[in-house]
Structure formats: C-alpha cells, structure tokens
Amino acid sequence: MDLDEVKLxxxxxxxxxxxxxxxxxxxxxxxxxxxxxxxxxYGGTTKLKVVELAQVxxxxxxxxxxxxxxxxxxxxxxxxxxxxxxxxxxxxDNQVIRINVPPLTAERRxxxxxxxxxxxxxxxxxxxxxxxxxxxxxxxxxxxxxxNEDERxxxxxxxxxxxxxxxxxxxxIGKAKEEELVTI
Numbered sequence: 033m034d035l036d037e038v039k040l041x042x043x044x045x046x047x048x049x050x051x052x053x054x055x056x057x058x059x060x061x062x063x064x065x066x067x068x069x070x071x072x073x074y075g076g077t078t079k080l081k082v083v084e085l086a087q088v089x090x091x092x093x094x095x096x097x098x099x100x101x102x103x104x105x106x107x108x109x110x111x112x113x114x115x116x117x118x119x120x121x122x123x124x125d126n127q128v129i130r131i132n133v134p135p136l137t138a139e140r141r142x143x144x145x146x147x148x149x150x151x152x153x154x155x156x157x158x159x160x161x162x163x164x165x166x167x168x169x170x171x172x173x174x175x176x177x178x179x180n181e182d183e184r185x186x187x188x189x190x191x192x193x194x195x196x197x198x199x200x201x202x203x204x205i206g207k208a209k210e211e212e213l214v215t216i
Contacts, residue, residue: 035190041162042198049155050205056144056151058212061096061133063088066120071112073105085109086129098122098129144213152206156199163195 054064067083082088086100086109098113100106110122110129122131136144170187173179179187 035187035194038162038166038191039194042159042194045155045158045162046198046201046205048158049152049202052151052155053148053205053209056148056209056213058136058144058209060093060212061090061131063090063096065118065133066096066098066113066116066131069113069116069118071105071109073108082109082113094133094135096131096133098131099127100129103127141213145210148206148209148213152202155202159195159198159202163191166191 054062055068063083067081067088069082070079071082071085072079073085082098085102085105086098089097089099091097098109100109106124106127106129110124113120113122113129113131120131120133122129124130167188170179170184170191174181174184
C-alpha cells in the first residue's frame, strides 16, 4: 500500500476525531452543537440535518439561533432539537428558534472531559487499526518474496513515524479541547 494512501486514511481518522469533538459542549455557544441533529421534517417523510433545513447562527456566546428556510417545519425542528437530549430547551420566537446555552457546572465539565478522553482513544484506535492493516500487508508481501527484509523494515519505520505524527495531532486536538472545557 502506498504511504500517501495510508496517510490519507489516517488523516480521515484524525478529521473524524476533530468533528466528533466539535459536538462536545464547552459552555460557549457553537453552531456545531445543533447543526448535525437529524430532523424528521414534513410529517416524518424526510430526514435532514438542521444545517440543511435552516440557517444556524451564534449571536452571542450564550445563545444559538436557528432560522428555518421553510417556516412550516419550525415546530419539527424545535421538537427534534429538544428530543436529541443535548440539554437544550429551544423556544420559538417569531420566525426563529432560540436556544440558550446554559453555563456548565464543574461536575458537568469533568463528565465532558471523560467523554473527550474516550473519543480521543477511539480516534487513536482507528489510526492504530490502519497501521495494523498495513503492517500485515508488509508482512504478507515479505512472506511472498515481493519485499526483502531491509525494505520491509524501512517501510515499517516510515509507517511508525506517520502513525506517531497522527497520534501527536490527535493529542494536540485533545489538549486544545480539554483546555476549552476546563476554562470557565
């Protein structure tokens, strides 16, 4: 397997971690907290994300506004945001859904930090899984005689360096998010 291809697979795992961590509340309002919630719109015939049905904005650090493109589904959007169990109580105000983001308690922040560490470990596992698949491929190639021992070791070393680099990126993302979580 080409090292660029491996790097791409590992980078996808890192991007997944980044997107996954964006959904963890930090006490500040962010569009990522609601934009990927699935809404059963138009009588349950269509399932779309909030961001596909409405404009999501953050007017200040403690609130989110959701302005539906089609006002007939404003009730569906409010209902499904509330049902998503993300701790928000959306309120319809004229043509806009307003969501107040309450400040996090110290206990809740620690729960989020634990969740953060679990999600970071999931990302590390994905990167290690890619490494394991490629290592197995190298071993198979060596056993078939397509790769000599020195070449295999060189490729394994390059793969390990790439894996270490991706793990470092995951750690940096995690540290930044944890800093965000514990800062009041």
